[in-house]
Amino acid sequence: MENAQQVKDRDKLFLEKAHKTCVKIGKAYEFECPICNGYAIGMKSNVNGHIVASCSVCKMRVRQ
Numbered sequence: 466m467e468n469a470q471q472v473k474d475r476d477k478l479f480l481e482k483a484h485k486t487c488v489k490i491g492k493a494y495e496f497e498c499p500i501c502n503g504y505a506i507g508m509k510s511n512v513n514g515h516i517v518a519s520c521s522v523c524k525m526r527v528r529q
């Protein structure tokens with residue numbers, strides 16, 4: 466059973482990787498999921514500059 470802190474750390478890890486990967490606005494980037502090493506995809510919105518990323522393997526999803 467995961468506790469809240471573990472979930473938070475995992476979210477942070479995923480988001481940090483997405484931030485490093487998605488440098489240009491409006492372009493989709495593929496990256497290796499830091500949680501499961503699966504295939505993840507992220508994008509920086511051209512509307513508000515927010516990062517939206519998700520992993521197709523572990524279903525991790527972040528938005529910031």
Ligand SMILES: [Zn+2]
Pocket residue numbers: 498499500501502503504505520521522523524525
């Ligand atoms: Zn994953």
